[in-house]
Amino acid sequence: MALVVGLTGGIASGKSTVSNLLREKGHPIIDADLEARLAVEIGEPAYNEIVLYFGEEIKLPNGQIDRAKLGEIIFNNEEKRLKLNSIVHPDVRRRMLEKREQAVKNGESLIVMDIPLLFESQLTSMVDKVLLVYVDEDTQLQRLMERNGFSEEEALARIKSQMPLKDKVQLSDAVIDNNGTIENTKQQLNMILTEWNI
Numbered sequence: 001m002a003l004v005v006g007l008t009g010g011i012a013s014g015k016s017t018v019s020n021l022l023r024e025k026g027h028p029i030i031d032a033d034l035e036a037r038l039a040v041e042i043g044e045p046a047y048n049e050i051v052l053y054f055g056e057e058i059k060l061p062n063g064q065i066d067r068a069k070l071g072e073i074i075f076n077n078e079e080k081r082l083k084l085n086s087i088v089h090p091d092v093r094r095r096m097l098e099k100r101e102q103a104v105k106n107g108e109s110l111i112v113m114d115i116p117l118l119f120e121s122q123l124t125s126m127v128d129k130v131l132l133v134y135v136d137e138d139t140q141l142q143r144l145m146e147r148n149g150f151s152e153e154e155a156l157a158r159i160k161s162q163m164p165l166k167d168k169v170q171l172s173d174a175v176i177d178n179n180g181t182i183e184n185t186k187q188q189l190n191m192i193l194t195e196w197n198i
């Protein structure tokens with residue numbers, strides 16, 4: 001029987017860092033951000049809906065969605081963010097469930113679903129256990145500004161569009177504190193996997 005783990009956290013809390021460690025161990029990763037990217041490629045239904053709602057100016061000269069521009073809009077306007085979610089999320093959910101089914105058929109023992117908005121989008125029924133990657137607000141802000149080259153204002157707009165990380169703690173089955181070194185995070189992950197008999 002496969003154990004399906006929902007890996008979640010907040011923007012720049014370290015989900016990819018943890019999912020890379022799990023990938024190194026040979027476990028399959030289903031990545032919501034990646035599926036959301038595929039769902040808005042030229043010609044996909046969500047692509048057409050985005051252009052219809054946000055206008056032709058949301059396209060880059062090569063026709064692809066201008067992700068920087070779309071991010072700037074939706075992280076500063078809740079109504080538009082919810083509209084984008086309603087366009088993209090159903091397709092992301094469908095793609096993720098297809099991949100999960102395929103991984104089960106392949107006989108995988110652990111399937112990891114990396115879903116940043118697991119709680120916000122009420123997707124916990126998709127997984128058996130929730131693993132949260134937690135960082136303090138200051139660390140999250142610093143790492144996000146550094147990784148994306150965002151100003152403090154740009155980074156805060158993104159953080160505030162999600163459920164506070166501290167509220168996700170009590171909703172999760174296990175929590176990794178990723179404020180320390182990656183080695184420390186790796187040790188916590190290994191302990192949790194042992195506890196879950198993986």
Ligand SMILES: CC(C)(COP(=O)(O)OP(=O)(O)OC[C@H]1O[C@@H](n2cnc3c(N)ncnc32)[C@H](O)[C@@H]1O)[C@@H](O)C(=O)NCCC(=O)NCCS
Nearest residue numbers: 010011032033036067070071084085088092116117161162
């Ligand atoms: C706004 C977009 C174009 C920005 O693209 P960009 O390449 O800059 O960022 P990327 O997709 O890598 O997302 C980075 C992180 O932002 C956060 N985030 C993305 N979308 C959202 C959202 N709608 N609400 C809250 N946080 C979000 C997540 O933590 C995610 O890990 C893109 O994030 C998008 O299309 N979002 C809508 C789809 C979505 O909700 N994706 C998140 C997982 S399903």
Ligand SMILES: Nc1ncnc2c1ncn2[C@@H]1O[C@H](COP(=O)(O)OP(=O)(O)OP(=O)(O)O)[C@@H](O)[C@H]1O
Nearest residue numbers: 010011012013014015016017143147178180181182
């Ligand atoms: N323990 C750590 N120590 C130092 N830097 C870290 C640590 N964990 C992650 N980082 C760095 O913080 C940034 C965010 O980490 P990561 O990309 O894994 O987060 P994420 O949750 O996957 O983000 P998003 O969902 O927004 O893409 C990256 O630049 C990463 O290299």
